[in-house]
Amino acid sequence: MRHRGQDGYLAVMSNQPDEEHIDSRANLLPEEKRVGSDDPHEQAEVILEESAERTDDPEGTASESVQTSTPDERPA
Numbered sequence: 001m002r003h004r005g006q007d008g009y010l011a012v013m014s015n016q017p018d019e020e021h022i023d024s025r026a027n028l029l030p031e032e033k034r035v036g037s038d039d040p041h042e043q044a045e046v047i048l049e050e051s052a053e054r055t056d057d058p059e060g061t062a063s064e065s066v067q068t069s070t071p072d073e074r075p076a
Helices: 019-025 030-035 040-056 058-062
Strands: 002-004 010-012
Touching: 019 040, 040 058
Parallel strands: none
Antiparallel strands: 002 010
């Protein structure tokens, strides 16, 4: 995936989130704090990797998810 940075240059995005995004996501949401996390940093890394996979391949990953609709169920 390509992304235009603040400097105007295109960068190729990977499924590996950078450390800044992981650290930011490791700050647990209120509902996550209530149930706790053994390793918020690892949890954040996995969440961001899975999110990148869904972004890069929405059709392929939709078939693996129980939380997504089928193409027939999606609005036109």
